[in-house]
Amino acid sequence: MPSPSDAEIAAMRRALELAAQGPITGGNPRVGCVLMTPDGRIAADGWHRGAGTPHAEVDALGRLDGRADGLTAVVTLEPCNHWGRTGPCSEALIAAGVARVVYGVPDPGAHSAGGAERLRAAGVEVVGGVLADQIEEFLGGWLASVRRGxxxxxxxxxxxxxxxxxxxxxxxxxxxxxxxxxxxxxxxxxxxxxxxxxxxxxxxxxxxxxxxxxxxxxxxxxxxxxxxxxxxxxxxxxxxxxxxxxxxxxxxxxxxxxxxxxxxxxxxxxxxxxxxxxxxxxxxxxxxxxxxxxxxxxxxxxxxxxxxxxxxxxxxxxxxxxxxxxxxxxxxxxxxxxxxxxxxxxxxx
Structure with missing residues (x-):
């Protein structure tokens, strides 16, 4: 299984800082995303601002006009794989040409999980579990709510x-x-x-x-x-x-x-x-x-x-x-x- 680089771990810390800017209320998780070039440079970033707004991945992609060919997406939460108020982030990343996705914790949602599997099926390299303990702590209330219903x-x-x-x-x-x-x-x-x-x-x-x-x-x-x-x-x-x-x-x-x-x-x-x-x-x-x-x-x-x-x-x-x-x-x-x-x-x- 591929491992995260030092640059990707640093980018995950940045993604976590971005996630903290999102609203703690409203039912949706606070998520941050950093898009990186192969040499470790940050090309764009984004975060989720609440229900009905673009998810963190789409927010970051929007700063590049939706194109991220060959880039790595570093996301605190596994990209979602369902249609809700917005489309699946997994599909948005695939369509943008992302080559690699690094995420923190799996999406626990019964309908939104599966993004990592969808990305792999499309040929995208996926690494999970990066800074998982920190992100579990950060998203503790939301994760517990979704897991327990x-x-x-x-x-x-x-x-x-x-x-x-x-x-x-x-x-x-x-x-x-x-x-x-x-x-x-x-x-x-x-x-x-x-x-x-x-x-x-x-x-x-x-x-x-x-x-x-x-x-x-x-x-x-x-x-x-x-x-x-x-x-x-x-x-x-x-x-x-x-x-x-x-x-x-x-x-x-x-x-x-x-x-x-x-x-x-x-x-x-x-x-x-x-x-x-x-x-x-x-x-x-x-x-x-x-x-x-x-x-x-x-x-x-x-x-x-x-x-x-x-x-x-x-x-x-x-x-x-x-x-x-x-x-x-x-x-x-x-x-x-x-x-x-x-x-x-x-x-x-």
Missing amino acids: RPWVTVKWASTLDGRTAAADGSSRWITGAAARQRVHEERAANDAILVGTGTILADDPSLTARGDAGELLAHQPVPVVVGERPIPADAAVRRHPAGLIAAGHRDLAAVLADLNARGLRRVYVEGGPTLASAFVGAGLADAFSVYLAPALLGGGHLAIGDLGIPSMAGIHRLRLDHVERLGDDIHLTGRPVPNPDLHSGRTT
Whole structure:
């Protein structure tokens, strides 16, 4: 099997930088492409700017008027092989005369995969798996969503150091400071949907919009999703959300996620209360956590996470910390679940 050259590996790093310029929301992967001459010179590059726009390969080819005879295409994701809003990138590369394609990770889509095989059948030399670990990390949420058939779920909460999300009277504004609250709005804008329970709607009447420092609406607004059987009041603020409203009308989380996935919503931000957060964690549906900790104590009830049915330390849910940041006086932690082998080995120590 052919191996990548040093120049192609460097070009893949460049392609990954280009991919990061694409939108994280919208259901499509962020992909970058670099077109190289046989002597390693970059002839053109491009990236995908969102649903309905040219894919990264076509964007790069467009800078050469669609001709790339003898060039090498270095792409972060295996070129697609299907007709959607745009044509197959595999066919575009073949038609352009590309001689070699180097890609990072295979396309996991049931309908879009197969580009590498199509390219090889047309006589194009193909090399896969270049910087695969880095690209897997970069595309983690999107890849997981496509592979599992459900959105990537981030569970968020803000609490005191002793894990309380509200005072004894139920009040919770504001546990964290302005910097932490603004970061939450930025995280909302980085997701396709924001999910809460009817209890949060009835108690707080949130708008669930993503806003800037001055209260202005950010460019991307996550679709609000309300889980629960109780009716949403006709005058609820969420009914005026600019992205519309999805009212599930039930509490079947797996069904809710399946519906959101069918709508092309790949990233979901769970911002409900402890009941909803605990349900996602208990069902194994939490892929990531975003936790804001305020240097304060409340005591009493109103814990961020309720009973998960864990009788001993053998069932503990551990997280891998990805990021720790100070925001004013508050601390922001992000992490992902770590598989617990004890749950399957029978160990109790």
